[in-house]
Amino acid sequence: MHAVVFGNVTAIIQRMYARRSLYHTRMKDLKDFIRVHRLPQQLKQRMLEYFQTTWSVNNGIDANELLRDFPDELRADIAMHLHKDILQLPLFETASRGCLRALSLHIKTSFCAPGEYLLRQGDALQAHYFVCSGSLEVLKDNMVLAILGKGDLIGADLPGKDQVIKTNADVKALTYCDLQYVALRGLVEVLELYPEYCSKFMADIHQDLTFNLREGSEIEVGACLSPPPVQAPAPGDAG
Structure with a gap:
C-alpha cells in the first residue's frame, strides 16, 4: 500500500516538474529569438506578456x-x-x-x-x-x-x-x-x-x-x- 501511494505521488510530482520544465524551455527559446533578431523593447514586452498570459490560460496545451x-x-x-x-x-x-x-x-x-x-x-x-x-x-x-x-x-x-x-x-x-x-x-x-x-x-x-x-x-x-x-x-x- 505504501509503495502504491508513494509511487502515485512521485508520478504526480514528476508531471508537475515536466510541465514547468516545458514552460522554462519555451520561455528560453522565446528570449533567444528576441535577442537574435534584436526586437525592440516594446515588441519584446508584448511577446513575453502574451506568452505568459496564454500559458496561464491553457497551461501550454495546443488543443x-x-x-x-x-x-x-x-x-x-x-x-x-x-x-x-x-x-x-x-x-x-x-x-x-x-x-x-x-x-x-x-x-x-x-x-x-x-x-x-x-x-x-x-x-x-x-x-x-x-x-x-x-x-x-x-x-x-x-x-x-x-x-x-x-x-x-x-x-x-x-x-x-x-x-x-x-x-x-x-x-x-x-x-x-x-x-x-x-x-x-x-x-x-x-x-x-x-x-x-x-x-x-x-x-x-x-x-x-x-x-x-x-x-x-x-x-x-x-x-x-x-x-x-x-x-x-x-x-x-x-x-
Whole structure:
C-alpha cells in the first residue's frame, strides 16, 4: 500500500516538474529569438506578456495539435462541446446537427491582450469573431463606434464569389479577451455542403451581427447612433 501511494505521488510530482520544465524551455527559446533578431523593447514586452498570459490560460496545451490525430467523428464531437457557446447563437438555430458538426471543425480559439488590435481598418476580413469573455472597442478615426462584450458577434455579411471584405474600423481589446472564430473560407465550404441552410444563414447574418465590419456599413451604424432630426415648428404654431 505504501509503495502504491508513494509511487502515485512521485508520478504526480514528476508531471508537475515536466510541465514547468516545458514552460522554462519555451520561455528560453522565446528570449533567444528576441535577442537574435534584436526586437525592440516594446515588441519584446508584448511577446513575453502574451506568452505568459496564454500559458496561464491553457497551461501550454495546443488543443488543435492535441486533437489532430483523432478521427473526424470524434474530433467533431469534441469540437461541438468546446465551441458550444458560439454554436448556440440564434444564427445557427435552424442548422442541422450534421451542419453544426461540420462547422465546429472550422472553429478556432484566439486570445487578445489589453491594448492589442484584433483587426485594423482596411484589413481583409477572414473570420467571424465571437467574444467569449472580455471587452473590446470598435474605433474609427479615434471615435468609439461600439463596445463589445461577452456574447457579441463581429464580422460581415458574406461577399459574392471571389470578393474580398475590407474592414471599416479598428477592433481593439480593452481587457484580456477570449474569442472563438470561424474562418470565412471554412464557413463557405460548409454552406456549400448544406444549401438548405445556406439561404437562411445569408438572410439572418446581417441582423445577427453585433457589429458589421464590411466597408460601407458604417453608414448604417452612423444612422443608428445619430439622434432623430428636430422638426421645425410650422408657421403659426409658435407660442
